Amino acid sequence: MFFINLLKLALMKNNLKVERAIKNITQEELAKKINITRQAVNAIELNKYVPSTILALKMSVYFGKTVNEIFSLEETD
Numbered sequence: 351m352f353f354i355n356l357l358k359l360a361l362m363k364n365n366l367k368v369e370r371a372i373k374n375i376t377q378e379e380l381a382k383k384i385n386i387t388r389q390a391v392n393a394i395e396l397n398k399y400v401p402s403t404i405l406a407l408k409m410s411v412y413f414g415k416t417v418n419e420i421f422s423l424e425e426t427d
Contacts, residue, residue, distance in 0.1 A: 360423040366395045369413045369420060384408045 368381055377391040386405065393399035401409070401421075410417045 361397070362421055363397060363398050363424045363427050364394060364421045366391070366409070366420060369409075369415065380409075380412070383412055385398070 366380075367422060370377070375383075376388075377395070378388045381388045381391045384405065385408075390399065394401055406417050406421060409420055
């Protein structure tokens with residue numbers, strides 16, 4: 351029961367757009383580097399799609415950051 355309540359109270363956020371800006375790359379360029387579509391990058395940035403663990407790790411390696419530095423859980427009401 352407690353675990354189910356935690357799932358309802360968490361929303362995944364990311365700072366992917368900021369990381370792209372730091373590297374001065376477009377969504378298209380990032381997509382090509384990690385072998386996904388530009389639309390997928392856009393959906394992740396807009397928090398409409400939660401990436402797989404493998405994809406999050408690919409982004410982590412590309413940006414030289416930990417997964418937790420790029421993605422975080424935000425509590426909701």
